[in-house]
Amino acid sequence: MTTMPDRAGTVAEAEAEAEAEADANVPGTATVGVLLAHAAALVREQKLDAADELLVRILQATPGDPDALHYQGLLRHAQGRGDESIALIGRSLSLKPAQSGAWNNLGNLLVEIGRIDDAMRAYENSVSFASGGDEGADALSNIASLERKKGHWHAAERVSRRAIELRPDFSEAWYNLSIALMEQGRIHESVIANSRAVLLQPRNLSARSQVIRALELLGEREQAIGMYREWLAEAPGHPVVSHLLAACEGHAPARASDGYVETVFDSYAGSFDASLEKLHYRAPELVARAVQEMHGSPAANLAVVDAGCGTGLCAPLLRPWAAHLAGCDLSVGMLQRAEQRGGYDVLHKAELTHYLDTQPARFDLVASADTLCYFGDLHEVLAAAARALRPEGGVVFTVEAMAGGQDDFTLEGSGRYRHAAAHVQACLAAAGFGAIRIEPIVPRREAGQDVQGWLASARLCAH
Numbered sequence: 001m002t003t004m005p006d007r008a009g010t011v012a013e014a015e016a017e018a019e020a021e022a023d024a025n026v027p028g029t030a031t032v033g034v035l036l037a038h039a040a041a042l043v044r045e046q047k048l049d050a051a052d053e054l055l056v057r058i059l060q061a062t063p064g065d066p067d068a069l070h071y072q073g074l075l076r077h078a079q080g081r082g083d084e085s086i087a088l089i090g091r092s093l094s095l096k097p098a099q100s101g102a103w104n105n106l107g108n109l110l111v112e113i114g115r116i117d118d119a120m121r122a123y124e125n126s127v128s129f130a131s132g133g134d135e136g137a138d139a140l141s142n143i144a145s146l147e148r149k150k151g152h153w154h155a156a157e158r159v160s161r162r163a164i165e166l167r168p169d170f171s172e173a174w175y176n177l178s179i180a181l182m183e184q185g186r187i188h189e190s191v192i193a194n195s196r197a198v199l200l201q202p203r204n205l206s207a208r209s210q211v212i213r214a215l216e217l218l219g220e221r222e223q224a225i226g227m228y229r230e231w232l233a234e235a236p237g238h239p240v241v242s243h244l245l246a247a248c249e250g251h252a253p254a255r256a257s258d259g260y261v262e263t264v265f266d267s268y269a270g271s272f273d274a275s276l277e278k279l280h281y282r283a284p285e286l287v288a289r290a291v292q293e294m295h296g297s298p299a300a301n302l303a304v305v306d307a308g309c310g311t312g313l314c315a316p317l318l319r320p321w322a323a324h325l326a327g328c329d330l331s332v333g334m335l336q337r338a339e340q341r342g343g344y345d346v347l348h349k350a351e352l353t354h355y356l357d358t359q360p361a362r363f364d365l366v367a368s369a370d371t372l373c374y375f376g377d378l379h380e381v382l383a384a385a386a387r388a389l390r391p392e393g394g395v396v397f398t399v400e401a402m403a404g405g406q407d408d409f410t411l412e413g414s415g416r417y418r419h420a421a422a423h424v425q426a427c428l429a430a431a432g433f434g435a436i437r438i439e440p441i442v443p444r445r446e447a448g449q450d451v452q453g454w455l456a457s458a459r460l461c462a463h
Helices: 011-023 032-044 048-061 066-078 082-095 100-112 116-128 137-149 153-166 171-183 187-200 205-217 221-234 239-249 258-277 283-295 315-321 332-341 352-357 379-388 421-430
Strands: 302-307 322-329 346-349 363-368 389-401 409-411 417-419 433-446 449-460
Touching: 032 048, 032 066, 048 066, 066 082, 066 100, 082 100, 100 116, 100 137, 116 137, 137 153, 137 171, 153 171, 171 187, 171 205, 187 205, 205 221, 205 239, 221 239, 239 258, 258 332, 283 315, 283 363, 283 389, 283 433, 283 449, 302 315, 302 352, 315 322, 322 332, 332 346, 352 379, 363 379, 379 389, 379 421, 389 421, 389 433, 417 421, 421 433, 421 449
Parallel strands: 302 322, 302 363, 322 346, 363 389, 389 417
Antiparallel strands: 389 449, 409 417, 433 449
16 A cells, blocks of 8 residues: 655644744745645545645645655555556656655555566665665565465565564564465464454454464364454444355355455455466466367457456457457456456446346357356356357356365355356256356466366357
């Protein structure tokens, strides 16, 4: 998260300081530093127009002031003008490289747009220019976060410990350490680190869910359920907590709620692609292979929808078959990344079943990589897919495989569903599909283990 330098607590405090300097006959009524403190306070209090006006005045009086450019860059980010934000902070750093906080803020902005390698270099510069105390702790924790998302667990552990040495009460660093330990199989140590993160920041969603997940893995299911219930009492109706409690209790709603999907994936969007690299993620290429088996060589003659498009990883793989390629997702953050990646003719924010129901006989192909694992019962969504297809249109998708048992599907502690092949087959047939093919796949790895899945393809039966 980008942060304004803490130069003043509130607008009132900054104004009081400016007035004091004016009374002391300081040249120019108030120093640039005091005015910047005033601007920072305005941004923190969400008075963005006033902050913008003040920063413009400062830069008119002192063109090229590095601190003012840094502040203006952060303001542009708060205004949703990301490209300008990065350019302004970059200009500030070119004029005054020794700004640890500005390098860290630049790294955060670069992560948001998926420039992970550039972000890593920015964080490293932040550490290099740290002037002492705990100034480098934020950047170290951010480096650890990127390392763990790349699957570099030993590096993530090492850097997290450095951040904790600088700032022992740093919740985020304790959380990063807990993940690194968990992925190395050091579950007891992970629980201790994660408990520390939760104690320091009880509302840290990621840390709190991770410590409960660790208890599940240790077989402490009743304790995990108790912690979820306690958490839900503090945050009634929270979509993520409600969903994970259902999984822990062995209940399985028909699908993950809209609130769950939006909350999880909006927060995940900036680092999604980097996270998948460490998982050896293959779902998009497996879907593309099935499309080729169904339609042969690409001829750019199909109307295709990428159902649950995420950040757009399937776009370059589906595009050769598509005269028109649409993407649909529930997460605004994911759609923003998909738009940046390009390849789609149109993108829609919508719940998948509802979207397909609004597109009768619109497509020749519905493709979906790693999305239907957030649905339990597949009857409704596959029936909607059938209605969205033209005669003899096809569907291709992946789900995670359920190992044995009598159930059609089960909700895992990860928040994702696993499906029996028989359920996939039955839902496709009920929706009017024939030529059904379901094959075992390994769409990715997690915690050093292959994740088992199904790759399904089918065509609408001719009438």
